Amino acid sequence: MRNYDLEFLKRFSLVILFLLAVMVALIFAGIHLGKSIPPEVSKSAQQQTVNRIAPTGSVYAGAEGDLRKQAAADAALARAKANVAFGGTLDGKVIYDGLCGACHKSGSGGAPTLAGGQFKARLAKGEETLIKHAIEGFTGAAGVMPARGGNPSVSDEQIKATVEWMLAQ
Template sequence: MRNHDLVFLKHFSMVIVFLIGLTVALILLGVYINSQQEPEPNPVAERAMAERVRPVGAVYAGSTGAAAQAAAAAAAAAASAGQVAYDGTLDGSVIYANLCGACHTAGAAGAPKLEKAAWATRIAQGMDTLNKHAIEGFQGAAGVMPAKGGNPNLSDEQVIATVQWMVDNLK
């Protein structure tokens, strides 16, 4: 009876060991087969890539092309129309009256009034420096001159014309 038990135990353990080995072998086989598989394409990644390699512009040819170009030009003109300050005037007196004078006429916030005494040392810096300070803005001892007087839609030319007008009209 005891002997039978021992034999049974021996065979049973062998079966268990065999099954464990079979399990490990099947797992390894599964991993191997899976690694041979082509990965499924990811639709999100595919869309992102198509977006990245999309051409920047489109080609318009013939009459559709001419119409599209005319529409684009009209849209650009309409968009820029609102962005030119004071109708793009290069008349310094107009820009000064509408914008710069708010500070410079009364000397608000430390702005130099249009008086020769207030401008002598400033003019001595040279017109280029004055223009640069008016265009880019300037923190001086007296206060802050905002870039383009605070209106970014002014063109550099308009600011330069206004600075020239101010310097020409000192009292």
């Protein structure tokens, strides 16, 4: 073989080696990516699963079944209503005794009490403002009044009634 043929063969095999290395690297990268991507579920396989787990039928329970359904719905509604704080009463005294009094009876944490006209002084802000502060919470010089007395299920109307009751005392 002539000298420049040898030289060519050397370079050519180096190029082939390099290309082989690139190929191996691409194969491993492909395997790695293939593992990290979740396999796609085919539409027909999905449909088969849905068909397999579909209920085989339903029961028609007649008029009595309808009545029971109605009764269950009524019971659920009653339970939801019972969730409203203090059974939804608009009696300020009940809410005051059950919630606000915890602070406003003793004056703990700087809460103004009903005694001694402490609320008279605050009435200067206007009743609307006091109700707003009781609903949204208020931090004044005396302390922290939590929003809705700390019970978010007390409604705006209930707070209004309670503040009115407190002011009336």
